Amino acid sequence: MSSLNPDYLIIGAGIVGLTIAYELKRHFPDASITVIEKETQPGLHGSGRNSGVLHAGFYYTADSLKAKLCRDGNIAWRQYCIENNLTLNQCGKLVVARSDEEVKGLEELYRRGQVNGVQLEMISADAAVEIEPNVFTHQKALWSPNTATVNPVEVVSSIQNKIIEQGVEIKNASAYLSRSGDTVITSNGEYTPGYVINAAGLYADKIAKDYGFSADYKILPFKGLYLYANESGIKLKTNVYPVPNLRNPFLGVHFTVTAENKTKIGPTAIPAFWRENYIGLDKFNFKELIGIIGIDAGLFFTNSFGFRALAFEEIQKYSRKKLIDLAGSLLKEIRYEDFTQWGKPGIRAQLINTKSKSLEMDFKFEGDGKSFHVLNAVSPAFTCALPFSQLLVSEINRHIS
Numbered sequence: 001m002s003s004l005n006p007d008y009l010i011i012g013a014g015i016v017g018l019t020i021a022y023e024l025k026r027h028f029p030d031a032s033i034t035v036i037e038k039e040t041q042p043g044l045h046g047s048g049r050n051s052g053v054l055h056a057g058f059y060y061t062a063d064s065l066k067a068k069l070c071r072d073g074n075i076a077w078r079q080y081c082i083e084n085n086l087t088l089n090q091c092g093k094l095v096v097a098r099s100d101e102e103v104k105g106l107e108e109l110y111r112r113g114q115v116n117g118v119q120l121e122m123i124s125a126d127a128a129v130e131i132e133p134n135v136f137t138h139q140k141a142l143w144s145p146n147t148a149t150v151n152p153v154e155v156v157s158s159i160q161n162k163i164i165e166q167g168v169e170i171k172n173a174s175a176y177l178s179r180s181g182d183t184v185i186t187s188n189g190e191y192t193p194g195y196v197i198n199a200a201g202l203y204a205d206k207i208a209k210d211y212g213f214s215a216d217y218k219i220l221p222f223k224g225l226y227l228y229a230n231e232s233g234i235k236l237k238t239n240v241y242p243v244p245n246l247r248n249p250f251l252g253v254h255f256t257v258t259a260e261n262k263t264k265i266g267p268t269a270i271p272a273f274w275r276e277n278y279i280g281l282d283k284f285n286f287k288e289l290i291g292i293i294g295i296d297a298g299l300f301f302t303n304s305f306g307f308r309a310l311a312f313e314e315i316q317k318y319s320r321k322k323l324i325d326l327a328g329s330l331l332k333e334i335r336y337e338d339f340t341q342w343g344k345p346g347i348r349a350q351l352i353n354t355k356s357k358s359l360e361m362d363f364k365f366e367g368d369g370k371s372f373h374v375l376n377a378v379s380p381a382f383t384c385a386l387p388f389s390q391l392l393v394s395e396i397n398r399h400i401s
């Protein structure tokens with residue numbers, strides 16, 4: 001088969017598209033697989049712009065896909081990084097409380113972790129200080145020894161090299177534009193594949209609609225900003241997180257210790273105005289702006305999932321001082337002058353159900369015998385990617401057979 005008629009055509013070379021190719025090759029070594037990517041290289045969006053945290057799997061309820069896939073993905077990536085000599089910082093995570101109410105939140109997270117079989121310890125404030133001397137917590141803290149950090153760009157590049165070695169073709173600078181029957185029209189030629197897999201991140205809903213899917217969904221972008229500690233500034237020993245608001249899928253402003261041992265604050269979850277609204281007017285898209293303002297205005301009016309408070313709170317985080325103040329409540333001491341460098345922002349492709357006006361909290365995918373669409377690969381989809389792709393490939397096989 002020529003590369004213009006591959007057995008599988010995957011749209012999007014983020015971690016989800018690449019690991020689907022990896023998993024397909026494991027099942028079908030002889031299958032021809034092409035991945036088309038609109039950018040000049042893989043991983044330039046969410047997969048290369050995230051916190052790099054391998055979450056352990058205690059935030060999510062046991063009935064969710066996220067819970068099990070996160071637990072298994074954490075183990076799988078740690079093993080992968082060790083086997084492939086990739087940077088891995090097994091520095092763990094403390095979740096801290098700031099009030100009696102938040103201690104109840106810690107207990108709920110502990111309970112969820114127990115149900116999901118995740119290794120966790122509820123520890124005293126003194127024991128938390130032994131792990132990270134600068135941490136401040138009210139009465140108790142949750143210690144997750146298996147939370148770790150990786151360099152996401154390095155991981156993407158490793159998987160990319162592996163699948164290329166296995167014969168997968170990655171066509172960069174090839175944007176999906178439209179379809180005509182079974183033919184996929186791209187900015188760099190036409191394909192008539194046996195099966196289409198859409199893993200296009202921020203644009204997955206639009207492509208899915210071309211195939212008759214994603215009828216009730218739209219992607220709403222949320223911007224994640226990061227503030228880095230200066231070289232001579234604070235260096236935490238572990239990741240430090242607050243108790244999150246479990247009504248929305250974001251984890252609250254926290255401290256991450258990167259794979260390279262740098263300390264950073266973030267990410268925010270600020271409503272963005274177009275899908276790739278990273279900095280200033282870069283990649284400005286008027287049509288997207290109008291559509292997104294319409295959805296945001298509707299959510300603001302109905303105040304679904306506390307959107308009004310979320311939007312007000314998040315917008316303030318454009319202020320460096322505000323962001324440092326918020327993160328500072330997790331520590332005994334923080335100095336503004338330690339945090340002056342903004343990092344590379346990322347944008348979350350969060351799916352919203354346009355009928356129920358609610359955020360989809362779990363992974364979502366739809367498909368049939370011709371095409372398959374990954375619609376809500378939200379955090380922690382990076383952590384989950386290896387077992388998530390196993391699940392997706394078995395779903396795809398189910399549709400085909």
Ligand SMILES: Cc1cc2nc3c(=O)[nH]c(=O)nc-3n(C[C@H](O)[C@H](O)[C@H](O)COP(=O)(O)OP(=O)(O)OC[C@H]3O[C@@H](n4cnc5c(N)ncnc54)[C@H](O)[C@@H]3O)c2cc1C
Nearest residue numbers: 012014015016038047050051053176201224346380381383
């Ligand atoms: C700020 C932030 C922090 C996060 N932190 C974490 C974390 O610590 N741990 C964790 O597990 N997860 C985290 N996540 C989530 C994680 O990064 C994402 O869930 C994951 O990267 C999604 O991968 P993806 O492959 O679906 O999407 P993407 O990485 O966005 O890949 C989609 C690809 O499709 C391409 N594409 C789009 N449209 C087209 C088209 N028309 N034609 C061809 N190609 C197209 C894009 O260019 C892109 O390369 C975070 C996300 C963000 C934004």
